[in-house]
Amino acid sequence: MTAYYLVVYGSITLAGASAVAGLVWAWSTGHFSRFEHQATSIFDPEEMGRRDDGFPSSKRAGAKGVIG
Amino acid sequence: MSTSLLGEHHSLRARVDMSTRDPVLIFFASAVFWLIAGSILALVASVKMHTPGFLVGAEWLTFGRVRPAHLLTVIYGWGSMAGIGVLLWLQARLAKSRLPFPGLLVAGALVWNLALTGGTAQVLIKGGTSVEWLEFPLWVALCFAAVFLVIMMSSMRLLSQRRTKHLYVSQWYLLGAVLWFPFLYLMGNFLIHQGWVRGVASATTNWWFAHNVLGLWFTPIGLASAYYFIPKVIGRPVYSYYLSIIGFWTLAIFYNWAGSHHLIGGPAPAWIVTVGVVGSMMMLIPVITVAMNHHMTLWGNFDALRTSPTLRFTVFGAVSYTLVSVQGSLTSLRVVNETTHFTHYTVAHAHLGVYAFFSMVMFGAMYYIIPRLTGAEWVSAGLIKAHFWFSGIGILLYWVPLSVGGVFQGLAMNNPEIPFLEVVAQTMPYLFGRSAAGILMTLGHLAFAVLCINQFLVRGRNLVGPTLFTSERSLLDDLANEREEAEAPA
Numbered sequence: 195m196t197a198y199y200l201v202v203y204g205s206i207t208l209a210g211a212s213a214v215a216g217l218v219w220a221w222s223t224g225h226f227s228r229f230e231h232q233a234t235s236i237f238d239p240e241e242m243g244r245r246d247d248g249f250p251s252s253k254r255a256g257a258k259g260v261i262g
Numbered sequence: 263m264s265t266s267l268l269g270e271h272h273s274l275r276a277r278v279d280m281s282t283r284d285p286v287l288i289f290f291a292s293a294v295f296w297l298i299a300g301s302i303l304a305l306v307a308s309v310k311m312h313t314p315g316f317l318v319g320a321e322w323l324t325f326g327r328v329r330p331a332h333l334l335t336v337i338y339g340w341g342s343m344a345g346i347g348v349l350l351w352l353q354a355r356l357a358k359s360r361l362p363f364p365g366l367l368v369a370g371a372l373v374w375n376l377a378l379t380g381g382t383a384q385v386l387i388k389g390g391t392s393v394e395w396l397e398f399p400l401w402v403a404l405c406f407a408a409v410f411l412v413i414m415m416s417s418m419r420l421l422s423q424r425r426t427k428h429l430y431v432s433q434w435y436l437l438g439a440v441l442w443f444p445f446l447y448l449m450g451n452f453l454i455h456q457g458w459v460r461g462v463a464s465a466t467t468n469w470w471f472a473h474n475v476l477g478l479w480f481t482p483i484g485l486a487s488a489y490y491f492i493p494k495v496i497g498r499p500v501y502s503y504y505l506s507i508i509g510f511w512t513l514a515i516f517y518n519w520a521g522s523h524h525l526i527g528g529p530a531p532a533w534i535v536t537v538g539v540v541g542s543m544m545m546l547i548p549v550i551t552v553a554m555n556h557h558m559t560l561w562g563n564f565d566a567l568r569t570s571p572t573l574r575f576t577v578f579g580a581v582s583y584t585l586v587s588v589q590g591s592l593t594s595l596r597v598v599n600e601t602t603h604f605t606h607y608t609v610a611h612a613h614l615g616v617y618a619f620f621s622m623v624m625f626g627a628m629y630y631i632i633p634r635l636t637g638a639e640w641v642s643a644g645l646i647k648a649h650f651w652f653s654g655i656g657i658l659l660y661w662v663p664l665s666v667g668g669v670f671q672g673l674a675m676n677n678p679e680i681p682f683l684e685v686v687a688q689t690m691p692y693l694f695g696r697s698a699a700g701i702l703m704t705l706g707h708l709a710f711a712v713l714c715i716n717q718f719l720v721r722g723r724n725l726v727g728p729t730l731f732t733s734e735r736s737l738l739d740d741l742a743n744e745r746e747e748a749e750a751p752a
Contacts, residue, residue, distance in 0.1 A: 225428070232428050233499035233506075236356065236490060238275065 281360035282351045283635045285367035289347035294714045296339025301704040303332035312693040322386045330390045330397040344624040345483040357424035370409040377405035395472040403451040410444040431506040435486035442478040473521030480620040487627045488580045495573040501558035509551040516544040523594035542594035549587040556580045569730040571646045575626030582618035607668025610661045618657045638722035640729035645709045652706030660699035667692030
């Protein structure tokens, strides 16, 4: 029974401690300072406002402005 | 920005895409095959519900074998293989890094197909284990686990060699799926099939597993896909990145508690069921945050739904995610569940989740990804339209009547004065409707299969523009006409 409590409560304690440690690390490394800006990371610089990811045909037809 | 730098980005993106080509296309091709096989099995099972004499001569085509075979082929064949393909492509794209272990992943796809074929044949010929969603024998589960090991290795390598400094929201969900599902699948198989849990504990484990296949496997892949393709197609970032992190962590915390609401009315301890109900209601938090985020991202860009196949399928799926999740939370309440439990309502709900949400999002993703891997555009916008409308109308015709019929069925079953056979007879119109809806969806899948075969044969190589629902020229004409009409004096 003691082993059971050790495993269950030990796991919960470890999970909680790692969550707190993760938050402290993220805060101290400035992870949250430009958080919203990360939403733009899926766009390469040339895609912003042009939407030219119409590969493959955009390479032949030029940027279409609309992609499938 | 200099021309050389622009070209560098474009060529990096193309190189990353090409590194995923072989494994992703094999997973996609397999998924399409299993989609058709699963659809045929579904139709056979559905017809048997209202015409029990249909194909009654063959033992392997009896309802008790065809129905689990349908479920297994669409879950582990179509859904999982399409999901893995999308997961691999998205992870590589978001890490801006070449996909590691492509050869092993191709071998993994072959092993997955062999195990799935053998397992399905065993279910049809000898029967399954009779444990919902875990009907395959243990050897199939071990084969899937081996493939998952390769997928995990590939994901972890991508994570460590990524060129980006942070992880985009889709990567959180994908990493969640990669880490959660293997644990879930192995635990479910070992605990139940090795006899480590029995009786009530076995039923609890079963529903913990089955519900989490949706919530911790299909849902994160589907949401990762929606979080990538909606912004990508309309060229605008996600509305609120903070909302997205709330949505992710509340899903991670609450979803895994929800499964035990399936045991309402069963002999399980009341507190286990109550925990399931509470977990299900708490799921409203991630669902509302995700719905708000997707809706506000799309706000002002609804016109793009007229042109982009990817966006139309993805948004259909995203809206269905909200619908199925809210429905699921409400259904978990005891007062609702005592009527809907053991009725066709539950079947309709499951299809809303796996089909209207997950499958539609996967279709959308595949319409985007496949041309970038084959170097050819889709050969027919008409067939894509046919696919969308057959699938969209099909699932609505499936969900609405079967949900309504399920409520009537539940009310009748709870009335002891109505004989059971009379209740069965009352459900007949809804069951015929179910088969008709199944035919529509299958027609949509056939259109999709024809398109995919043409893609694999690279028949759209010489088309000069993306295959859109409405051509760019006619779209601009429409917009000009609308503007003229708006400006015209009354």
